[in-house]
Amino acid sequence: xxxxPEVETVRNGLxxxxxxxxxxxxxxxxxxxxxxxxxxxxxxxxxAKVHKTARRAKYLLFHLDTGETLLCHLGMSGSFLAxxxxxxxxxxxxxxxxxxxxxxxxxxxxIYNDPRRFGFMDLFATDDMxxxxxxxxxxxxxxxxxxxxxxxxxxxxxxxxxxKSALLDQRIIAxxxxxxxxxxxxxxxxxxxxxxxxxxxxxxxxxxxxxxxIIREAIISGGSSLKDFTNADGDLGYFQHSxxxxxxxxxxxxxPGCGHIIERIVQSGRSSFYCPDCQKxxxxxxxx
DNA sequence: CAAAGCTCCTGACCGC
DNA sequence: TGCGGTCAGGAGCTTT
Numbered sequence: 001x002x003x004x005p006e007v008e009t010v011r012n013g014l015x016x017x018x019x020x021x022x023x024x025x026x027x028x029x030x031x032x033x034x035x036x037x038x039x040x041x042x043x044x045x046x047x048a049k050v051h052k053t054a055r056r057a058k059y060l061l062f063h064l065d066t067g068e069t070l071l072c073h074l075g076m077s078g079s080f081l082a083x084x085x086x087x088x089x090x091x092x093x094x095x096x097x098x099x100x101x102x103x104x105x106x107x108x109x110x111i112y113n114d115p116r117r118f119g120f121m122d123l124f125a126t127d128d129m130x131x132x133x134x135x136x137x138x139x140x141x142x143x144x145x146x147x148x149x150x151x152x153x154x155x156x157x158x159x160x161x162x163x164k165s166a167l168l169d170q171r172i173i174a175x176x177x178x179x180x181x182x183x184x185x186x187x188x189x190x191x192x193x194x195x196x197x198x199x200x201x202x203x204x205x206x207x208x209x210x211x212x213x214i215i216r217e218a219i220i221s222g223g224s225s226l227k228d229f230t231n232a233d234g235d236l237g238y239f240q241h242s243x244x245x246x247x248x249x250x251x252x253x254x255x256p257g258c259g260h261i262i263e264r265i266v267q268s269g270r271s272s273f274y275c276p277d278c279q280k281x282x283x284x285x286x287x288x
Numbered sequence: 289c290a291a292a293g294c295t296c297c298t299g300a301c302c303g304c
Numbered sequence: 305t306g307c308g309g310t311c312a313g314g315a316g317c318t319t320t
Contacts, residue, residue, distance in 0.1 A: 001312085001313065001314080003314095034296060034297085034314095034315090034316095035296095035316095058314080058315095073314080073315090074314095075296095075297090075313090075314065075315095076297085076298095076312075076313055076314070077297085077298080077299085097298090114297095115297080115298055115299065116296085116297045116298050116299080116312095116313090117296080117297055117298085118296070118297065118298095118313075118314065118315090119314095133316080134315090134316090158289080158290075159290070159291090160290080160291090161290075161291060161292090165291080165292095168314090168315095170314085170315075177313085177314070178312095178313070178314090268291090268292070268293085269292095269293085269312095269313085270312085270313065271311095271312080271313090
């Protein structure tokens with residue numbers, strides 16, 4: 001499923017196709033995805049020139065010369081197929097879930113496909129972007145210096161729930177999903193069930209460093225898979241990336257000399273993967 | 289506030 | 305081969 005690094009990779013792939021290009025027409029193949037499309041969606045986009053393709057958290061943003069911004073969330077299974085000028089839809093393509101077609105003025109085309117329809121799109125005045133319900137409560141980007149240990153320490157101090165849930169909360173750090181949170185906790189050596197307020201300042205400092213590094217590495221990894229995009233089928237979906245714990249339950253920990261078996265637990269209905277040795281659950285003190 | 293539960297959806301997977 | 309059941313999961317919304 002696309003998380004921030006995947007969305008950034010998609011942005012990197014779409015920007016050269018979209019920036020400076022004009023949307024000629026938009027074909028909607030259904031009235032909704034997860035939510036209904038905005039009023040007059042196709043009309044408001046038709047004729048608009050894409051000024052800049054951007055990203056905030058897991059949201060793709062297309063700033064238009066009409067004064068509006070198109071927001072896209074890929075949900076769990078959304079992907080874009082970019083067809084260059086003169087390029088036809090591949091004959092073997094399953095078009096069943098092609099929900100939106102953006103036909104560009106240079107005859108390039110962008111196809112949004114989403115089998116599970118957890119994705120959605122919105123369109124609002126760029127000046128009112130900060131008022132968007134999707135954007136207004138987002139926390140810091142985990143990519144650079146925006147996240148700080150000081151701020152995080154303060155934010156986590158009031159959270160008695162598991163650190164896993166806190167890191168998934170987009171109001172704290174914006175863009176982390178289940179996979180990268182598992183990886184961050186592994187690298188930090190913190191058990192996913194640890195109460196967020198119990199992390200030490202040192203652990204939080206480490207966690208911030210690991211977050212930056214893991215996200216950066218994943219974006220680089222996505223970037224290297226981007227050449228497949230330009231060479232081959234143009235599918236800007238997900239890319240393969242190797243993980244230390246995510247999806248590796250019942251397999252040995254990769255930390256040199258460890259080899260303990262990765263475990264899976266369910267927290268708030270979501271899978272958490274961790275190494276019981278590298279990420280020890282703090283022992284509860286039993287009062288005698 | 290925090291936190292937990294609900295909801296949306298379909299492909300993949302499993303057991304029979 | 306087909307069928308029913310289960311699972312995955314982002315994030316807004318509702319409820320406690």
